[in-house]
Amino acid sequence: xxxxxxxxxxxxxxxxxxxxxxxxxxxxxxxxxxxxxxxxxxxxxxxxxxxxxxxxxxxxxxxxxxxxxxxxxxxxxxxxxxxxxxxxxxxxxxxxxxxxxxxxxxxxxxxxxxxxxxxxxxxxxxxxxxxxxxxxxxxxxxxxxxxxxxxxxxxxxxxxxxxxxxxxxxxxxxxxxxxxxxxxxxxxxxxxxxxxxxxxxxxxxxxxxxxxxxxxxxxxxxxxxxxxxxxxxxxxxxxxxxxxxxxxxxxxxxxxxxxxxxxxxxxxxxxxxxxxxxxxxxxxxxxxxxxxxxxxxxxxxxxxxxxxxxxxxxxxxxxxxxxxxxxxxxxxxxx
Numbered sequence: 001x002x003x004x005x006x007x008x009x010x011x012x013x014x015x016x017x018x019x020x021x022x023x024x025x026x027x028x029x030x031x032x033x034x035x036x037x038x039x040x041x042x043x044x045x046x047x048x049x050x051x052x053x054x055x056x057x058x059x060x061x062x063x064x065x066x067x068x069x070x071x072x073x074x075x076x077x078x079x080x081x082x083x084x085x086x087x088x089x090x091x092x093x094x095x096x097x098x099x100x101x102x103x104x105x106x107x108x109x110x111x112x113x114x115x116x117x118x119x120x121x122x123x124x125x126x127x128x129x130x131x132x133x134x135x136x137x138x139x140x141x142x143x144x145x146x147x148x149x150x151x152x153x154x155x156x157x158x159x160x161x162x163x164x165x166x167x168x169x170x171x172x173x174x175x176x177x178x179x180x181x182x183x184x185x186x187x188x189x190x191x192x193x194x195x196x197x198x199x200x201x202x203x204x205x206x207x208x209x210x211x212x213x214x215x216x217x218x219x220x221x222x223x224x225x226x227x228x229x230x231x232x233x234x235x236x237x238x239x240x241x242x243x244x245x246x247x248x249x250x251x252x253x254x255x256x257x258x259x260x261x262x263x264x265x266x267x268x269x270x271x272x273x274x275x276x277x278x279x280x281x282x283x284x285x286x287x288x289x290x291x292x293x294x295x296x297x298x299x300x301x302x303x304x305x306x307x308x309x310x311x312x313x314x315x316x317x318x319x320x321x322x323x324x325x326x327x328x329x330x331x332x333x334x335x
Contacts, residue, residue, distance in 0.1 A: 004072075004153075005023060006069060006084070007035065007054075007084050008039060008072060009036055013048060016045050016049060019086050022089040026095055029053070032078075035056075037057050057075055066163060073156055076153060081152070082098075087196050089193060089194040094191070103186075109149065112191030112192055113187075113193075114132050117194040117195075120199075122199075124203075129195055129197070130289070131309070137189060143171075155183060163221070167210065169218060209316075213320070213322055213323040220327055241313070244313045254271050255275070258271045258272070
């Protein structure tokens with residue numbers, strides 16, 4: 001079987017060499033082509049990429065990851081595509097892992113995961129790495145991950161590739177349309193890449209805000225075009241997050257009620273009893289994250305993650321609210 005490995009790049013000088021060295025470890029010129037599709041980088045990304053025996057093409061059409069991935073797919077020679085992001089490091093046995101996926105020959109799309117490894121050891125980078133790893137691991141079915149994904153070119157083109165108007169979360173939007181066609185994405189938990197992404201407080205908050213806000217756009221697009229066929233499955237992908245958002249909003253209501261004493265009790269229970277209950281449910285809803293971080297990084301990191309996640313979901317709530325308000329105003333301006 002022959003593969004086209006597509007690596008989109010944009011100002012990736014800090015990670016591209018790690019990525020390309022990992023790809024070189026499994027590269028076979030007889031059965032594989034590697035396409036580096038650059039999206040108008042203005043750092044040393046291309047100088048580093050030119051050291052490798054891979055094809056380099058340039059996306060001057062539109063500065064977006066979706067557009068760059070699409071150009072790589074259109075330019076590919078082979079029928080089997082593997083997408084790997086430029087800040088990801090793949091294992092040298094990735095092809096073996098991929099081909100050992102159950103029913104591999106019949107699979108149209110196989111999604112992988114981020115590992116829990118990151119060369120950046122600050123709290124925010126490790127927090128995001130572990131959270132994303134567990135989030136994808138828990139979803140398992142019918143969710144794509146553009147950072148590490150196998151898909152047959154025929155189906156990628158048939159579904160319409162990535163939406164080039166989507167700024168982020170384009171893989172979630174693609175997975176919705178993929179399911180609408182009646183196709184299934186298989187999740188292979190052994191197909192992992194190390195995600196070398198550095199975050200600080202500001203960049204992580206901006207990332208979470210923009211991704212959550214984009215969900216409103218994605219939902220609107222797919223409702224309008226009737227792409228969402230199985231609402232229960234789509235909601236299931238975000239069920240844990242929805243529960244967390246609800247619990248955090250309840251906490252805010254109860255805390256404000258304790259301060260201002262609007263309502264003395266809730267169904268015969270005091271404010272403090274209700275507060276304990278909501279936080280207990282929050283802990284149970286995130287217990288696997290707590291234990292994973294406890295084993296991987298220790299008690300202090302695990303507790304910090306649990307509390308910082310509250311801030312993360314506050315950011316998501318604000319982003320969703322902002323997205324819906326913006327959408328309403330856009331619809332009103334058209335009437």
